Amino acid sequence: MNMTSTQSLRAQTCPESICVHTKNEVFTCSRWEDITKRAAAWLLLQGQPGDIVALTAQNRWETLALFCGAVRAGFTFMPLDPRMTHAERAERLQLAKPALFIGEDDLSQIGGLIQKTAPSSYCHPDSEAIFYSGFTSGSSGTPKQFARNQFSWLKSFEAGLADFPLTGQETAVIAGPIHHSLFLYGMAFALFSGQPIVLMDKFLPQSVIEALNTTESFVFYAVPTMLEAIDQQGGLASAGLVFLSGAGWTAERKQQWMNSYPKAPLYEFYGASELSFVSYMTPNDYKKRPASSGKPSTGVKIDIRSNGKSLPAHQIGTVFVKSPMLFSGYVKQGLCQLDLGEDEFYTVGDAGYLDEEGYLYIVGREQFMIITGGVNVYPEEIERILVKCPGVELAAITSIPDPWLGERIVCFYKGKASTTALRAFAKQALSVQKMPRRWIQVNELPLTSSGKIARKEVQKKAKEALQ
Template sequence: MTNTTIGKTTFKGIVCGSRHLTHDEFQHDVKRAASMFSKMGVGEGACVGIFMRNDIHFMTANHAANYVGAYAVLINWHLAGEELTYILNDSEARVLVIHADLYRAVKDAIPASVSCLLVETHEGIRKPFGLTVDQCAVPEGQADWQCLLESEHPLQSPPVQGPSSMLFTSGTTGHPKGVRRIPLNADGAASMRDFRTRVYGCGPGARCTVPGPLYHSAPNGYAMQASKISDLLVIVPKFDSETFLALIEEYRLTGAIMVPIMFIRLLKLPAEVRNKFDLSSLEFIIHAAAPCPADVKRRMIEWFGPVINEFYGSTESSAVSACNSEQALAKPGSVGKTVPEADIRILDEEGNSLPAGVIGEIYSRFPLMDFTYNRKPEARAAMERDGYITSGDMGYLDEEGFLFIADRIKDMVISGGVNIYPAEIEAVLHNYPGIKDCVIFGIPDEEFGESLMAVVEAQDNIELDTDHIKSYLREHLAGFKVPRRIEIGRDLPREDSGKIFKRKLRDQYWQQAGRKI
């Protein structure tokens, strides 16, 4: 690894904590890992599982799998043993690259057919997650990734063209489904590089950071490109607001891929903290994955400058719309216009196209990034209409072609026959003084079928009054959109991206009622 005293504002390569690899050093490791995979029988069409936190070794394994023509199966490291077993069996993964501390928790769930390569959990990961040194060491007798890597010679054959990462959907309605991309030829790969450069901002010359989990589709696609063609990629094991600002200044970063909760946490920092960092290097922040309240977007643009961009899409569809800062200010709440590579339709339940301004289900088509579900072609067919697919989001296009998201079908609450979209209410709640975070969902109601419930989390040392919160909501929303029940939550369950795990909160109420809808 390169000496960390190198000038950080000019360093080019891959960074994670105190570890710095030049691009040549990184590619050397990728080819050594590719050689290791090849000797283990991993070739074209095979699968390599990755069960890791954000780390340089994650990227090495990801690129190395693709180098030999295999799919890198990215697995959410929060998953319980049974869920991990299912994904490894469904993908027929031959190899699993896994952090040592995570291996200790799930080793009994790993099928005997899967060869494990254990990665020592580095100090830069250990400290933010509160792990012990013993937890992070590779157990004696287990295959040590780093030792094996250092003993390998780089693979001399050229990389196989086509494969990419395989991600599994969340599985909220049954077992998760693996999204297997149709391999691209050389021209298709070049088109995707150009697309990501334009829409994500991680092209040649960029200095990028990924503070979100690499097992998610957008951060992974961003990091895979940035680690290949951008000047710098800084991998962040765990997002911290002040540390993130310090990294921008320290490495003169030009871009990042983020989610709205990160914006909200940045804006909660005291003014004296926010103002002490030089952020003038920033050129292109891209965000996605969740609705961003219009006021949060406006405040971020005022602070960071007109560098805030957004895209809308899904694991299956890729990015099908994009919105820059100017458009966001002109069309508050919009996720932008359809990108040239895609097409979007708003359809009713019968599959008819709906006029501008009318909410329906969002269907999209992105031919360059086509896919099938691993071993489940019937699942792909079930979500498709005339070649267009849906991820279950509701929304509308306005007269000028700007897309607005109402909510997900599964998150929509039907109370007394009225459709209510929680995302709209959450956007208002985020502006309430003293609220750190919030979530809205439907709970069983004998009279109305289901009614709205809000769980809000207070900022430190702030006392919230639920009656006053209701009064505030009535000033900004129709009465039927004001939750009947508001609770103050603490230590709420969260996904790795920082978002509140809505399903875990919601499910407990429906289990008590003995029904799901």
């Protein structure tokens, strides 16, 4: 099955229904099917199935058309962040060696060429074909190219329909950058399930609020920073589902959102580019286990291990996952390599534990772990506590080398709280080993495009300020 098959079916059964709505364009199902066929035909004129098409991915219909065209034609779609520097983009292109690269200034012209290309009925039949590739940062900071086949996302669509109350009648409002897998996934799922898409060119809180409040029933894909901005701008009045992922939001803030916007409840998933869905949360789970990451998604098994052995409930270890939604592997010398054990479990190095009811708790990422005085400390664990301090908006924990401790913990934070007040608050909640030794108040903290703390930049700031 090709991921665009259901889209083709709707073009026949409900051709005049709205499929994609952008700032300047409205595509019915029949028109979108036509533009997808033209995009596939244009790509086939440039190369052949299996080739990589890389592009600077702006939130425009042309980007989405190229994605659908690539899926249909059997190409691998590789979206790149428009905010990358020339050097960052060049490094990734050198690693991936795409057959075709479409720059930011080329997208409009390519859209015109697609519309002039005769449509092709070719539809790549192999669901095991690689359709999507991107980059994650390895522990060394060097980009690692990953790849996914269509089957893995088709299985994640099944899990999404099983775990979340989605009917296909909602309107998917996409305001986050579609080079990010969360928002690209949101659009792909909408096209698969029949949800009309409202594609916004950028995240502007007031514009997003207006779009959501004028939509009868929505599904909104978000990271915590987006929800904070919406809340500060007055919030929502309409009904829908908020699909939350990305950087961790405190249990208190999630509950505050649920109390403030009962018609727009949170549904959340924990996952990774390599794993897709791992566990999920519903409003009932927030009531039962608000600090957890939920229970395993449909089709997923979770095992907590240390030194190759499974651990009992409440013991922290490495999170291993067995799932039909795993990626195809990291790309090395043009080949996908996936280091699966004999039991087919895989880990991205997150640390966590399961409780007696099977709820998963993520403590932190092993690659960010700090070893200070012989004790393993996870930055995320400290950050979740510090942001509860009145007057603290955001906290980032990092470390610098220390001749006695090995690593010395440093805290950067944004907010009105004084360092004295924050230190006193931390003393009440943190063990001595986890206490930051230095506190630095800043106006802004470096974040990634998905709203997560840019940890390598934070560590660089610490070394510049303190060494």
